[in-house]
Amino acid sequence: MKWLAIAALAAVSFPVSGQEDALPDWVLRLSRVKHHLRDNFDRIPNYVCRENVDRYQKAPSQAGTVKIDSLEFDVAEVDRKELLAHPGAGAFEDRELSSYVSTGVLGTGSFASLPMNLFVADRARVAPHQPSARNREGWDFDIPAFLHAYEITHNKVRMSVGVRGTFWVDGESMDLIRIDEQIVEPPHEVGMSASSTSVEYARMTIGSSTVLLPQSAELTVLQLDGTEMRNRIKFSDCREYRAESTVSFGNPKQ
Numbered sequence: 647m648k649w650l651a652i653a654a655l656a657a658v659s660f661p662v663s664g665q666e667d668a669l670p671d672w673v674l675r676l677s678r679v680k681h682h683l684r685d686n687f688d689r690i691p692n693y694v695c696r697e698n699v700d701r702y703q704k705a706p707s708q709a710g711t712v713k714i715d716s717l718e719f720d721v722a723e724v725d726r727k728e729l730l731a732h733p734g735a736g737a738f739e740d741r742e743l744s745s746y747v748s749t750g751v752l753g754t755g756s757f758a759s760l761p762m763n764l765f766v767a768d769r770a771r772v773a774p775h776q777p778s779a780r781n782r783e784g785w786d787f788d789i790p791a792f793l794h795a796y797e798i799t800h801n802k803v804r805m806s807v808g809v810r811g812t813f814w815v816d817g818e819s820m821d822l823i824r825i826d827e828q829i830v831e832p833p834h835e836v837g838m839s840a841s842s843t844s845v846e847y848a849r850m851t852i853g854s855s856t857v858l859l860p861q862s863a864e865l866t867v868l869q870l871d872g873t874e875m876r877n878r879i880k881f882s883d884c885r886e887y888r889a890e891s892t893v894s895f896g897n898p899k900q
Contacts, residue, residue, distance in 0.1 A: 703874070
Protein backbone atom coordinates (compact mmCIF):
# COMPACT_ATOMS: atom_id res chain seq x y z
CA MET A 647 0.00 0.00 0.00
CA LYS A 648 1.15 3.53 -0.76
CA TRP A 649 -0.14 6.41 1.30
CA LEU A 650 0.19 9.95 0.01
CA ALA A 651 -0.88 13.25 1.53
CA ILE A 652 -0.62 16.41 -0.58
CA ALA A 653 -1.66 20.00 -0.06
CA ALA A 654 -3.15 22.67 -2.28
CA LEU A 655 -3.27 26.20 -0.95
CA ALA A 656 -6.08 28.67 -0.42
CA ALA A 657 -6.47 32.17 0.98
CA VAL A 658 -6.12 32.86 4.70
CA SER A 659 -8.81 34.81 6.55
CA PHE A 660 -8.71 36.53 9.92
CA PRO A 661 -11.23 38.76 11.74
CA VAL A 662 -11.83 42.08 10.04
CA SER A 663 -10.62 45.12 11.97
CA GLY A 664 -13.43 46.57 14.05
CA GLN A 665 -15.31 43.26 14.44
CA GLU A 666 -13.12 41.76 17.19
CA ASP A 667 -15.34 42.95 20.07
CA ALA A 668 -18.29 40.93 18.71
CA LEU A 669 -16.39 37.64 18.67
CA PRO A 670 -16.09 35.07 21.49
CA ASP A 671 -12.80 35.02 23.41
CA TRP A 672 -11.80 31.62 22.01
CA VAL A 673 -12.20 32.90 18.43
CA LEU A 674 -9.92 35.85 19.13
CA ARG A 675 -7.38 33.53 20.78
CA LEU A 676 -7.53 31.15 17.83
CA SER A 677 -6.94 34.06 15.46
CA ARG A 678 -3.79 35.03 17.37
CA VAL A 679 -2.55 31.43 17.44
CA LYS A 680 -3.13 30.93 13.72
CA HIS A 681 -1.54 34.28 12.88
CA HIS A 682 1.54 33.36 14.92
CA LEU A 683 1.87 29.96 13.24
CA ARG A 684 1.07 31.29 9.78
CA ASP A 685 3.91 33.78 10.16
CA ASN A 686 6.25 30.91 11.04
CA PHE A 687 5.35 28.51 8.23
CA ASP A 688 4.85 31.21 5.61
CA ARG A 689 8.38 32.62 6.04
CA ILE A 690 10.39 29.39 6.22
CA PRO A 691 12.96 29.41 3.41
CA ASN A 692 13.32 26.42 1.09
CA TYR A 693 15.01 23.75 3.19
CA VAL A 694 16.08 20.12 3.19
CA CYS A 695 16.42 17.55 6.01
CA ARG A 696 17.53 13.96 6.32
CA GLU A 697 14.55 11.65 6.90
CA ASN A 698 14.99 8.23 8.52
CA VAL A 699 12.00 5.88 8.38
CA ASP A 700 11.76 2.69 10.42
CA ARG A 701 8.88 0.55 9.11
CA TYR A 702 7.04 -2.03 11.22
CA GLN A 703 4.26 -4.51 10.58
CA LYS A 704 1.88 -6.57 12.74
CA ALA A 705 -0.23 -9.23 11.05
CA PRO A 706 -3.55 -10.28 12.65
CA SER A 707 -2.02 -13.65 13.60
CA GLN A 708 1.11 -12.11 15.17
CA ALA A 709 1.52 -11.44 18.89
CA GLY A 710 3.90 -8.51 18.36
CA THR A 711 5.16 -5.99 15.85
CA VAL A 712 8.01 -6.93 13.49
CA LYS A 713 10.43 -4.43 11.97
CA ILE A 714 10.40 -4.66 8.15
CA ASP A 715 13.20 -2.30 7.14
CA SER A 716 14.76 1.14 7.53
CA LEU A 717 14.71 3.74 4.77
CA GLU A 718 16.67 6.96 4.38
CA PHE A 719 15.78 9.96 2.24
CA ASP A 720 16.55 13.61 1.77
CA VAL A 721 13.24 15.46 2.09
CA ALA A 722 12.80 19.07 1.02
CA GLU A 723 10.22 21.81 1.00
CA VAL A 724 10.78 23.76 -2.21
CA ASP A 725 8.27 26.38 -3.36
CA ARG A 726 5.56 24.83 -1.15
CA LYS A 727 6.12 21.32 -2.55
CA GLU A 728 7.32 18.40 -0.46
CA LEU A 729 9.91 16.36 -2.39
CA LEU A 730 11.98 13.22 -1.73
CA ALA A 731 15.33 12.04 -3.04
CA HIS A 732 17.71 9.25 -2.22
CA PRO A 733 20.68 10.51 -0.14
CA GLY A 734 23.43 11.85 -2.39
CA ALA A 735 21.20 11.95 -5.47
CA GLY A 736 22.08 15.60 -6.04
CA ALA A 737 18.57 16.50 -7.25
CA PHE A 738 14.93 16.33 -6.19
CA GLU A 739 12.22 15.12 -8.56
CA ASP A 740 8.44 15.34 -8.27
CA ARG A 741 7.85 11.57 -8.44
CA GLU A 742 5.25 9.03 -7.30
CA LEU A 743 6.02 7.38 -3.95
CA SER A 744 5.87 3.97 -5.65
CA SER A 745 9.15 4.82 -7.38
CA TYR A 746 10.90 4.71 -3.98
CA VAL A 747 9.39 1.55 -2.49
CA SER A 748 7.51 -1.40 -4.01
CA THR A 749 5.79 -2.71 -0.86
CA GLY A 750 4.53 -1.44 2.46
CA VAL A 751 3.48 2.09 3.38
CA LEU A 752 5.23 5.37 2.62
CA GLY A 753 3.75 8.80 3.15
CA THR A 754 4.37 12.48 2.63
CA GLY A 755 2.70 15.44 4.27
CA SER A 756 4.11 15.19 7.79
CA PHE A 757 7.16 17.20 6.73
CA ALA A 758 5.55 20.33 5.30
CA SER A 759 2.01 19.96 3.91
CA LEU A 760 0.27 19.29 7.21
CA PRO A 761 0.95 22.68 8.86
CA MET A 762 0.52 24.46 5.53
CA ASN A 763 -3.04 23.12 5.28
CA LEU A 764 -3.85 24.21 8.82
CA PHE A 765 -2.16 27.58 9.17
CA VAL A 766 -1.30 29.01 5.74
CA ALA A 767 -4.03 27.63 3.46
CA ASP A 768 -6.46 27.90 6.41
CA ARG A 769 -8.52 24.95 5.17
CA ALA A 770 -9.68 23.57 8.52
CA ARG A 771 -12.68 24.14 10.72
CA VAL A 772 -11.21 24.63 14.22
CA ALA A 773 -12.70 24.57 17.73
CA PRO A 774 -11.19 24.45 21.26
CA HIS A 775 -10.18 20.98 22.48
CA GLN A 776 -11.60 19.97 25.85
CA PRO A 777 -9.87 19.50 28.13
CA SER A 778 -6.48 20.97 27.24
CA ALA A 779 -3.32 19.77 28.97
CA ARG A 780 -1.47 21.91 31.52
CA ASN A 781 0.53 24.70 29.82
CA ARG A 782 -0.73 23.44 26.46
CA GLU A 783 -3.67 24.56 24.37
CA GLY A 784 -5.43 22.00 22.22
CA TRP A 785 -7.43 22.86 19.10
CA ASP A 786 -9.59 20.32 17.26
CA PHE A 787 -9.70 20.59 13.47
CA ASP A 788 -11.60 19.07 10.58
CA ILE A 789 -10.71 19.29 6.87
CA PRO A 790 -13.47 17.80 4.65
CA ALA A 791 -12.67 15.66 1.62
CA PHE A 792 -14.17 18.09 -0.91
CA LEU A 793 -11.34 20.55 -0.24
CA HIS A 794 -8.89 18.00 -1.75
CA ALA A 795 -6.23 18.68 0.89
CA TYR A 796 -5.26 15.01 1.34
CA GLU A 797 -5.03 12.15 -1.08
CA ILE A 798 -4.51 8.38 -0.78
CA THR A 799 -3.07 6.28 -3.59
CA HIS A 800 -3.34 2.48 -3.64
CA ASN A 801 -2.92 0.24 -6.70
CA LYS A 802 -3.27 3.28 -8.97
CA VAL A 803 -6.54 4.28 -7.25
CA ARG A 804 -6.28 7.91 -6.17
CA MET A 805 -8.94 9.41 -3.88
CA SER A 806 -9.32 12.57 -1.80
CA VAL A 807 -10.17 12.03 1.87
CA GLY A 808 -11.16 14.12 4.85
CA VAL A 809 -9.06 14.38 8.02
CA ARG A 810 -9.71 15.43 11.61
CA GLY A 811 -7.52 15.75 14.65
CA THR A 812 -6.00 18.06 17.25
CA PHE A 813 -3.03 20.42 17.21
CA TRP A 814 -1.30 21.48 20.42
CA VAL A 815 0.48 24.77 21.10
CA ASP A 816 2.46 26.16 24.02
CA GLY A 817 0.13 28.26 26.18
CA GLU A 818 2.60 31.14 26.46
CA SER A 819 4.61 31.28 23.23
CA MET A 820 1.83 29.82 20.99
CA ASP A 821 4.53 27.70 19.32
CA LEU A 822 3.28 24.49 17.75
CA ILE A 823 4.11 21.36 19.80
CA ARG A 824 2.31 18.50 18.05
CA ILE A 825 -0.29 17.69 15.42
CA ASP A 826 -2.40 14.51 15.70
CA GLU A 827 -4.70 13.61 12.83
CA GLN A 828 -6.64 10.71 11.41
CA ILE A 829 -8.32 10.06 8.08
CA VAL A 830 -12.12 10.18 8.17
CA GLU A 831 -13.85 7.06 6.80
CA PRO A 832 -11.24 6.00 4.23
CA PRO A 833 -12.88 4.44 1.13
CA HIS A 834 -12.45 0.67 0.81
CA GLU A 835 -10.93 1.21 -2.65
CA VAL A 836 -7.72 2.46 -1.02
CA GLY A 837 -7.20 -0.77 0.94
CA MET A 838 -7.25 0.61 4.49
CA SER A 839 -9.77 0.89 7.32
CA ALA A 840 -7.92 3.56 9.35
CA SER A 841 -4.87 5.83 9.20
CA SER A 842 -3.42 8.26 11.73
CA THR A 843 -0.39 10.55 11.92
CA SER A 844 1.35 12.35 14.81
CA VAL A 845 4.08 14.95 14.25
CA GLU A 846 6.26 16.63 16.91
CA TYR A 847 7.66 20.15 16.35
CA ALA A 848 10.48 22.28 17.79
CA ARG A 849 12.40 25.42 16.84
CA MET A 850 15.49 25.12 14.61
CA THR A 851 17.74 27.56 12.77
CA ILE A 852 17.40 27.56 8.96
CA GLY A 853 19.58 30.13 7.24
CA SER A 854 19.07 33.35 9.19
CA SER A 855 15.70 32.30 10.65
CA THR A 856 14.74 30.35 13.78
CA VAL A 857 11.55 28.52 12.84
CA LEU A 858 9.31 25.64 13.89
CA LEU A 859 10.10 22.43 12.01
CA PRO A 860 9.04 18.78 12.38
CA GLN A 861 11.34 16.68 14.57
CA SER A 862 9.66 13.28 14.42
CA ALA A 863 6.49 11.66 13.14
CA GLU A 864 4.58 8.40 13.34
CA LEU A 865 2.24 7.08 10.65
CA THR A 866 -0.06 4.14 11.43
CA VAL A 867 -2.21 2.40 8.81
CA LEU A 868 -4.68 -0.44 9.47
CA GLN A 869 -5.32 -2.47 6.33
CA LEU A 870 -8.65 -4.09 5.51
CA ASP A 871 -7.30 -7.55 6.41
CA GLY A 872 -6.34 -6.34 9.91
CA THR A 873 -2.61 -5.89 9.23
CA GLU A 874 -1.16 -2.88 11.02
CA MET A 875 1.61 -0.91 9.30
CA ARG A 876 3.59 1.63 11.35
CA ASN A 877 6.29 4.09 10.23
CA ARG A 878 8.44 5.90 12.79
CA ILE A 879 10.17 8.90 11.25
CA LYS A 880 13.02 11.12 12.44
CA PHE A 881 14.16 14.37 10.81
CA SER A 882 17.73 15.64 11.25
CA ASP A 883 20.46 17.77 9.67
CA CYS A 884 18.01 20.42 8.46
CA ARG A 885 19.52 23.23 6.39
CA GLU A 886 18.57 25.87 3.85
CA TYR A 887 18.07 24.60 0.31
CA ARG A 888 20.27 26.83 -1.84
CA ALA A 889 19.39 28.19 -5.28
CA GLU A 890 22.25 26.27 -6.90
CA SER A 891 20.58 22.98 -5.94
CA THR A 892 18.58 21.14 -8.59
CA VAL A 893 14.86 20.38 -8.60
CA SER A 894 13.07 18.54 -11.40
CA PHE A 895 9.30 18.72 -11.87
CA GLY A 896 7.54 16.24 -14.15
CA ASN A 897 8.97 13.39 -16.19
CA PRO A 898 12.39 13.88 -17.77
CA LYS A 899 12.54 13.85 -21.54
CA GLN A 900 13.49 10.53 -23.06
